[in-house]
Amino acid sequence: MxxxxxxxxxxxxxxxxxxxxxxxxxxxxxxxELDGLPEGESFWIRARVxxxxxxxxxxxxxxxxxxxxxxxxxxxxxxxxxxxxRFCGSIPRExxxxxxxxxxxxxxxxxxVTTYEVHVQRIYCVSRAAPALPxxxxxxxxxxxxxxxxxxxxxxxxxxxxxxxxxxxxTRLNERVLDLRSPSHNSIMRIQSHVxxxxxxxxxxxxxxxxxxxxxxxxSSCEGGAAVFPLDYFGSKAWLAQSPQLHKxxxxxxxxxxxxxxxxxFRAESSHTSRHLCEFVxxxxxxxxxxxYAEAMDIVEGFVVTLLEELYHSQPLSSHVDEVAKQYPCKxxxxxxxxxxxxxxxxxxxxxxxxxxxxxxxxxxxxxVAEKHETDFFFITDFPSGVRPFYSMPSSSxxxxxxxxxxxxxxxEICSGAQRIHDSSLLVESLKSxxxxxxxxxxxxxxxxxxxSPHAGAGLxxxxxxxxxxxxxxxxxxxxxxxxxxxLSP
Amino acid sequence: MxxxxxxxxxxxxxxxxxxxxxxxxxxxxxxxELDGLPEGESFWIRARVxxxxxxxxxxxxxxxxxxxxxxxxxxxxxxxxxxxxRFCGSIPRExxxxxxxxxxxxxxxxxxVTTYEVHVQRIYCVSRAAPALPxxxxxxxxxxxxxxxxxxxxxxxxxxxxxxxxxxxxTRLNERVLDLRSPSHNSIMRIQSHVxxxxxxxxxxxxxxxxxxxxxxxxSSCEGGAAVFPLDYFGSKAWLAQSPQLHKxxxxxxxxxxxxxxxxxFRAESSHTSRHLCEFVxxxxxxxxxxxYAEAMDIVEGFVVTLLEELYHSQPLSSHVDEVAKQYPCKxxxxxxxxxxxxxxxxxxxxxxxxxxxxxxxxxxxxxVAEKHETDFFFITDFPSGVRPFYSMPSSSxxxxxxxxxxxxxxxEICSGAQRIHDSSLLVESLKSxxxxxxxxxxxxxxxxxxxSPHAGAGLxxxxxxxxxxxxxxxxxxxxxxxxxxxLSP
Numbered sequence: 001m002x003x004x005x006x007x008x009x010x011x012x013x014x015x016x017x018x019x020x021x022x023x024x025x026x027x028x029x030x031x032x033e034l035d036g037l038p039e040g041e042s043f044w045i046r047a048r049v050x051x052x053x054x055x056x057x058x059x060x061x062x063x064x065x066x067x068x069x070x071x072x073x074x075x076x077x078x079x080x081x082x083x084x085x086r087f088c089g090s091i092p093r094e095x096x097x098x099x100x101x102x103x104x105x106x107x108x109x110x111x112x113v114t115t116y117e118v119h120v121q122r123i124y125c126v127s128r129a130a131p132a133l134p135x136x137x138x139x140x141x142x143x144x145x146x147x148x149x150x151x152x153x154x155x156x157x158x159x160x161x162x163x164x165x166x167x168x169x170x171t172r173l174n175e176r177v178l179d180l181r182s183p184s185h186n187s188i189m190r191i192q193s194h195v196x197x198x199x200x201x202x203x204x205x206x207x208x209x210x211x212x213x214x215x216x217x218x219x220s221s222c223e224g225g226a227a228v229f230p231l232d233y234f235g236s237k238a239w240l241a242q243s244p245q246l247h248k249x250x251x252x253x254x255x256x257x258x259x260x261x262x263x264x265x266f267r268a269e270s271s272h273t274s275r276h277l278c279e280f281v282x283x284x285x286x287x288x289x290x291x292x293y294a295e296a297m298d299i300v301e302g303f304v305v306t307l308l309e310e311l312y313h314s315q316p317l318s319s320h321v322d323e324v325a326k327q328y329p330c331k332x333x334x335x336x337x338x339x340x341x342x343x344x345x346x347x348x349x350x351x352x353x354x355x356x357x358x359x360x361x362x363x364x365x366x367x368x369v370a371e372k373h374e375t376d377f378f379f380i381t382d383f384p385s386g387v388r389p390f391y392s393m394p395s396s397s398x399x400x401x402x403x404x405x406x407x408x409x410x411x412x413e414i415c416s417g418a419q420r421i422h423d424s425s426l427l428v429e430s431l432k433s434x435x436x437x438x439x440x441x442x443x444x445x446x447x448x449x450x451x452x453s454p455h456a457g458a459g460l461x462x463x464x465x466x467x468x469x470x471x472x473x474x475x476x477x478x479x480x481x482x483x484x485x486x487x488l489s490p
Numbered sequence: 491m492x493x494x495x496x497x498x499x500x501x502x503x504x505x506x507x508x509x510x511x512x513x514x515x516x517x518x519x520x521x522x523e524l525d526g527l528p529e530g531e532s533f534w535i536r537a538r539v540x541x542x543x544x545x546x547x548x549x550x551x552x553x554x555x556x557x558x559x560x561x562x563x564x565x566x567x568x569x570x571x572x573x574x575x576r577f578c579g580s581i582p583r584e585x586x587x588x589x590x591x592x593x594x595x596x597x598x599x600x601x602x603v604t605t606y607e608v609h610v611q612r613i614y615c616v617s618r619a620a621p622a623l624p625x626x627x628x629x630x631x632x633x634x635x636x637x638x639x640x641x642x643x644x645x646x647x648x649x650x651x652x653x654x655x656x657x658x659x660x661t662r663l664n665e666r667v668l669d670l671r672s673p674s675h676n677s678i679m680r681i682q683s684h685v686x687x688x689x690x691x692x693x694x695x696x697x698x699x700x701x702x703x704x705x706x707x708x709x710s711s712c713e714g715g716a717a718v719f720p721l722d723y724f725g726s727k728a729w730l731a732q733s734p735q736l737h738k739x740x741x742x743x744x745x746x747x748x749x750x751x752x753x754x755x756f757r758a759e760s761s762h763t764s765r766h767l768c769e770f771v772x773x774x775x776x777x778x779x780x781x782x783y784a785e786a787m788d789i790v791e792g793f794v795v796t797l798l799e800e801l802y803h804s805q806p807l808s809s810h811v812d813e814v815a816k817q818y819p820c821k822x823x824x825x826x827x828x829x830x831x832x833x834x835x836x837x838x839x840x841x842x843x844x845x846x847x848x849x850x851x852x853x854x855x856x857x858x859v860a861e862k863h864e865t866d867f868f869f870i871t872d873f874p875s876g877v878r879p880f881y882s883m884p885s886s887s888x889x890x891x892x893x894x895x896x897x898x899x900x901x902x903e904i905c906s907g908a909q910r911i912h913d914s915s916l917l918v919e920s921l922k923s924x925x926x927x928x929x930x931x932x933x934x935x936x937x938x939x940x941x942x943s944p945h946a947g948a949g950l951x952x953x954x955x956x957x958x959x960x961x962x963x964x965x966x967x968x969x970x971x972x973x974x975x976x977x978l979s980p
Contacts, residue, residue, distance in 0.1 A: 017916070019885065019893060020886070021781070021782075021886045092941075095941045096942070127938075127941050127944075129939065129941040176744065177740050178744075180744035180745055189699075189701070190746075196700060196702070197694070209679075209680060210687060214973050216756070229722075233719070234975045247970075251970065254679075255676050256676070256679070264754065266705075268724075278706065289508070291510060293510050393510070419509070422617060446667070449620045451538055451618070453616070454508035480702065480741065481704050481740075483706050488708030488709075488723055488726060489709060
């Protein structure tokens, strides 16, 4: 390792592999620290080489650190030898380098940093990338109408003739580590990360206790009707939780009045759509209510409004939203409080008798509401009991209807919730009416025998919500390492 | 439903089941709002009946709301009939009731609220508990040396002769919903909830991005040596992640310089000990480093110090810690910065040649360090490579040693971390030396081929950490619904 307090054999070269050799005093600046540094001071940065271009006796590098690109330049001089120029020009893209340099005012158009460049004094290669990458960041970052139809394999031809190479989704997901380095995809994941945190923060501020329920489940697997992944558990039959539903209700019965969970849920459904995953992150909450599931709807609405406010109006989130929109243009969402809940009459779900709303009908409804009421967010309530799970509380006035709600954003269902049955006898009745043997879920039923407090709750999908807010056309783009019936890697 | 704006047929009785009938204007006070209310004002609360005692023409109830107990009383009068007294006295324990009443100054010794009681004006039963409970809260709350030896089944005899009934662990866990209503067990889970949040908050403030890695894994299952749960994934072989290790490293390579995750990890180990679970919550982070794994140790130390500070010195956490200590007495931990890292020489791990530290040796070491250096927190570093996973970076000076560390608290290992190998060739070499076929984990290896930045990380177990801080003798007490080789329910 070359340290500042040791003589350096060369001004450039391969660095010995970093292996915790020393507690060296070298301090690397972050991109924001670099911004704040006065000209003339020498500094160190560690960055990736995004591009390099040799022009006679000059090398221009595009360096990337913390997602920010800055131009670096070497000019042949007494200290900068021809060998050093050659070394620099031959560093493969995406390699990690240590650079000592100084800031010089300049007008740069090809980088995020536009007002200065870095004049390189020393440069060492920390980790050399393979010379050929499976995809190029500039290709991964290119917006395209046809981005799902053209494969990256066409690049060889394209490079010579036309520059409009795009990367298809399969290639992106196969090479996810590189794909996520492109600005918009990196921003999508930072936004997704915030969505989960915003959910927890909003609920924690309202007295919700964060819980962690088991994903390994025994007993019956009939909870919601969704297909489950079975597995062997030390000789017993087990399965992966398709939601924290039963346990979050049990947590409320355990003396935690309001609970929330952010955790994985598993669906063994062979759905090959652009908005389903076999593993996703559930945003779940459950709460005691005084009287009505409207109390849970208030929580959902408050969260969505707060989240949109943060994403659109606070930094650095707003910049990330803009970054994504460069590649995936979409309209910003409107969420008018006065319009919320405007479909709260039961007429609108019963059109086709007993079935759930179809995806097309959802979209159509979304368009009508958006046009008429200038909001992209609304609820539909009081679904027929037949299309809701057994634990949904029936309406007091019409037992064939349930005290349930779905929330819609941009014409997509993003949230499903309801008042739950808190009476063990009614629960047993509901199970039997659906042909489910109550003895298969006795501990769950028992938890309502020791005084069942009225409660309601809801669940959202982190990736679905992120996708919908950003107007992405595929949910896989909103999952870091997505899982679908055909994808279990990387 | 009886509403304030409707005439009430009676001053007491069974309430119609809450089914979102109305958006009634009745407001229920929380326990803290009740505290702040002036005497004389009439109010509503919804609470559980923890105890009831009839004394002639008087009923005394212990009501519990948000974990706080308050005494309520009814005295026979013109409005309080004998029927009302009888009704009140016969409400089973743990039932949920709506009470309208007024505060009256009183000295109460048997409740948390000691300065006033509630004089009941109206009372309705919202949800009636079964008359016989599988365990009583007062039994569940009783501290006992022998608490794991005596079964709750002895209560029948005990009730008459001796009051010192205790509840054994099996009964507790079988009846977890009731057990968690007891003050110390409720507090344990609230503390556990905070530990996870404190981890995320500490790291988020230091630039760590929260990620969600897939729990469904394909390819090789050799990651850490721990046994895995296999399952069928649409005809392919899959298994449950035994840690987010590989994916969190890939996330760092994806352009997220510092990442963290709080999520479930699965271990199919048939360990029947007091400190292992088959499913627990992992607190994981991974970060780019300038030079040394000491940078990751700083994060671990900073987190533990901050966490203890919060638990011991901020409300309501400190009260929860005190509540737990009533039932599970233990010494508070000391964490002296100057003593940290004092065993940072490799001598101490090599005593028995190639094996890891034994549990007994860990405890002994903890005692010695505590006595000599007045700290309950320390690191051991530079474990032999043979006892660490394949992805651990070997030491530059001695390849048989690794750039690794464990953190100890109260003589228990609570954290394991290391610098990781960021060079794909060295990684392949390490895999081969352990007899693992590199082709089985190609996407992981590939992620270091596109410029591998030096990085380190660590993982902690949420339940283990909670258990250790609180000095509990069994990790199951620190898990809401624990999973061990014999327990998959509730």
